[in-house]
Amino acid sequence: MDEERKLALLVKIAHAFNEAHLTWALGASGFLYLQGIAPSFHDLDLMIKETDAPKAVEILSSLGQRSPENYDRTRYGTVLFAEFVIAG
Numbered sequence: 001m002d003e004e005r006k007l008a009l010l011v012k013i014a015h016a017f018n019e020a021h022l023t024w025a026l027g028a029s030g031f032l033y034l035q036g037i038a039p040s041f042h043d044l045d046l047m048i049k050e051t052d053a054p055k056a057v058e059i060l061s062s063l064g065q066r067s068p069e070n071y072d073r074t075r076y077g078t079v080l081f082a083e084f085v086i087a088g
Contacts, residue, residue: 001088003033003040009087010044016059023049024056053080060084 001009010026017024025031028045032038048056057080060066064086071081 005087006030006041006044013044013046013060013063013086016063017048017056020052020055020059022052022056022059024052048080050079057082060086063087 010030014024025047026034026044027047028043029038029041030044033041046056057066060082061084064084067083067085069081070083071078073081
């Protein structure tokens, strides 16, 4: 998926999160791309306020398919980690 399509997907997710009044932020290479630091990005890394996580999972699940958990909790301090495939 090219950057234009990924950004369109980000807008769709942002609208859904904002309408639900979630506290969220874009991180990693997507953020660096928008800041003009990275030449491209491969995925959207979203950080969600812990209390908003269940609603975020619900929204993302309505937009795509949740991937099986493949997360090493011993390496990172994230309370919840979820991956979704949305629009490919």
